[in-house]
Amino acid sequence: MRALQLERLDGPEGLKLVDVPEPEAGDQVLIDVVAAGVSFPDLLLTQGKYQMKPPLPFVPGVDVAGVVRSAPPGAGVKAGDKVMAFTLLGGWADVVAAPPGMTFRIPEGWSFEAAAGTVMNYHTAYFALHKRGRLRTGETVLIHGGAGGLGTAAVQVARGSGARVFAVVSTEDKAEVARSAGADRAFLSSGDWVSRVMDATKGKGVGMVFDSVGGDIFDQSLKCLAPEGRLLVVGFAGGRIPEVKVNRLLLNNLDVVGVAWGAFVTQKPQLTSEISKALAALADKGFVEPLVGKVFPLEQAAQALRELESRQATGKVVLRLREG
Structure with a gap:
């Protein structure tokens, strides 16, 4: 599969589009990624300035939206569902494995781009x-x-x-x-x-x-x-x-x-469900509706990160990987 991999801690310039094996599902939800969020933690990760410092090379991408390929029993989502998920790493790829507790159905009427930057x-x-x-x-x-x-x-x-x-x-x-x-x-x-x-x-x-x-x-x-x-x-x-x-x-x-x-939900994951329900209620009332800024193809992720770095971005900057 395609993936945008960070090979050097040189900021956005350290990214390279590569072919890598698809992830194993294990006890995770396997998602065909349609869109992925671009976030400030992604920028810091490319510079080696984030509190988490994964070994090189790695695939950035903390937020995704896409379609479930497979899900473990009790996940709350199933194959074919349109979902948004927090992945921490790995989101800038055609396929990603996400924790079941951090994977949620996309509200009716939302685009994949809107959902891609929602969870975090x-x-x-x-x-x-x-x-x-x-x-x-x-x-x-x-x-x-x-x-x-x-x-x-x-x-x-x-x-x-x-x-x-x-x-x-x-x-x-x-x-x-x-x-x-x-x-x-x-x-x-x-x-x-x-x-x-x-x-x-x-x-x-x-x-x-x-x-x-x-x-x-x-x-x-x-x-x-x-x-x-x-x-x-x-x-x-x-x-x-x-x-x-x-x-x-x-x-x-x-x-x-x-x-x-x-850091908090890692220790107390039950809070995720509570927050998800509260946000769903706000979405039903029309208060929560993500504002999407610029949308870039996966190949232009470095440019998307520079939008954040220069403080030019408005709304959520998103990468589009495929048609949904």
Whole structure:
């Protein structure tokens, strides 16, 4: 089968299209991949900067959508089902084996492209906002990177959970994407967005910040949290891992909360089913509907990764492998 394999830790340039044997099914769900998500962890993996460092060569790809070829007993899906799955590795290939507990039927009416970037982003968003952030109905949530795949997922989950949603983005075009995802307000990161957030909350600040950017954004976010506010540390797309002086937390009774969905569900896999049901309910109500950005053929995965690296991407960037 075709697979896009990382042969060198040179970033996207280390990828090469190769022929490799198809995976063995074992106790996994075997999926003929139609579309695969392109994510920030994929980019970090190609650079050797992700916390997981698989030996070279390996096939990246954490999210896929496709058709089940075979499934073990009790998997919850069967041959012929259209599914989306979290694979961690191996998704950028014609066929992939996925854990049964991380494989879900695609909701009616969704395209394979929409489903391809759903599991990691939406499960992460729900886990962050509800399990780690303890989101309360009526709170105001500020979401950084609100036009990207993870950001739009967080916007939709927060709005579907009854929150007022603000987004911080880098351009006016991205502000429009964030608003189309459901954000009530969108602020440009190049301006004095902290003052604008404080004005929009009449000086009270927001109850929660969803931060997948890090760096200076993290430092500024502490300034617009309301007393007892929570800052969710989801990632560091900006490149710099920030530090915090804890006296700033003490003065306003603030929480800085770590969010690592993948690590958590590895230890407590039963949470996956709970989150899946909650997201399905939000999808039924029209709140969860993935925004697809650019779609590339498998051969152009390096270009897709560069879209993420340059912060040009909006919505979920996807690879198309075959017709569904």
